[in-house]
Amino acid sequence: MPRVKRMFSSTMTAGLIRPASMWPFGLPRLSRRLDFRIEAISSHELPYFKWLVQTYVSGFYPETEDTYAEALALPSLAGHERFGRSTIARTVWAVKKHGNTLGFFVASEKRGGNVKLGPIVIASEFRREGNGTRVLRTLAAHYSRLGYGKLYMTIPATNLAACALAIKADFCLEATLRQHYSVSHDELVFGRCFGSETVSVVRHRPESPIEPFSKGALVSPFPNTAARVFHTLTSGKEALIGSSSKRGGAVKLVPIGVPPLNMLELLEEAESIHMGDKRKTFALLSLSDIDWREAFMAKNYCIEGRLVQPDRRDILVLSKGSE
Numbered sequence: 001m002p003r004v005k006r007m008f009s010s011t012m013t014a015g016l017i018r019p020a021s022m023w024p025f026g027l028p029r030l031s032r033r034l035d036f037r038i039e040a041i042s043s044h045e046l047p048y049f050k051w052l053v054q055t056y057v058s059g060f061y062p063e064t065e066d067t068y069a070e071a072l073a074l075p076s077l078a079g080h081e082r083f084g085r086s087t088i089a090r091t092v093w094a095v096k097k098h099g100n101t102l103g104f105f106v107a108s109e110k111r112g113g114n115v116k117l118g119p120i121v122i123a124s125e126f127r128r129e130g131n132g133t134r135v136l137r138t139l140a141a142h143y144s145r146l147g148y149g150k151l152y153m154t155i156p157a158t159n160l161a162a163c164a165l166a167i168k169a170d171f172c173l174e175a176t177l178r179q180h181y182s183v184s185h186d187e188l189v190f191g192r193c194f195g196s197e198t199v200s201v202v203r204h205r206p207e208s209p210i211e212p213f214s215k216g217a218l219v220s221p222f223p224n225t226a227a228r229v230f231h232t233l234t235s236g237k238e239a240l241i242g243s244s245s246k247r248g249g250a251v252k253l254v255p256i257g258v259p260p261l262n263m264l265e266l267l268e269e270a271e272s273i274h275m276g277d278k279r280k281t282f283a284l285l286s287l288s289d290i291d292w293r294e295a296f297m298a299k300n301y302c303i304e305g306r307l308v309q310p311d312r313r314d315i316l317v318l319s320k321g322s323e
């Protein structure tokens with residue numbers, strides 16, 4: 001995917017776009033002027049960013065430490081994501097207006113052409129002025145012009161102001177993740193697509209175990225990843241299920257490979273690895289992964305939502321609580 005420009009500016013309004021008049025980097029110029037600038041965070045802004053994150057994010061996630069904000073900002077300051085897996089680049093956008101820094105918007109570019117937003121932190125004195133909505137719409141226009149297919153964000157269900165902000169910026173609710181990052185509240189997934197393409201759902205079992213899967217099911221959402229990586233991951237096996245612990249105690253399961261005949265045994269083995277500390281397990285499955293989906297649902301997983309994908313099959317979120 002193309003890399004994001006490091007700075008851009010825009011003038012915002014509630015009116016209509018004037019298509020004949022354009023600002024730098026292809027951002028539209030709008031009628032009534034309310035000037036602000038959006039640029040990548042600088043090192044001298046890091047303390048303020050850390051303070052805003054600690055002040056506002058920790059209210060919903062008490063375990064948030066000072067190192068969390070620093071870890072978010074370092075790839076942006078360095079200009080690249082050094083240890084990214086699904087994330088290929090991350091930018092912390094600083095929003096400035098009339099010499100003041102209003103807040104920061106974190107954007108993580110994902111393999112497959114989507115961009116995750118968050119956390120978003122706006123200083124209290126600059127809220128309820130429409131700034132957040134205008135910035136979200138400007139970022140949507142920016143990433144759309146760069147060729148990305150979708151913006152999405154996860155928001156605590158108890159953060160009503162952030163939910164209202166997402167809706168005003170034309171995001172739609174796609175899923176409710178039960179006690180995903182915290183036992184005190186659910187997470188809502190909001191998404192905004194820039195285009196759509198109908199993809200048929202086909203039940204298909206390739207003859208060869210890994211190569212068709214790596215070319216089809218994984219190279220499509222992860223186009224920059226070589227097929228040989230998945231040969232190495234599976235070590236000649238037909239399939240495996242990877243797992244990773246998430247903040248707040250949830251465990252993510254990742255099926256890799258062609259669905260084998262012993263899917264239920266494989267799933268039980270993956271679940272047992274985190275038996276002592278997990279409170280929730282979940283998986284993200286393509287709508288076409290019918291065999292894997294049936295296996296998860298046979299183990300009492302429930303569908304929490306459907307994540308819309310603009311250029312490939314949608315993704316289902318399945319989960320179950322600890323037993």
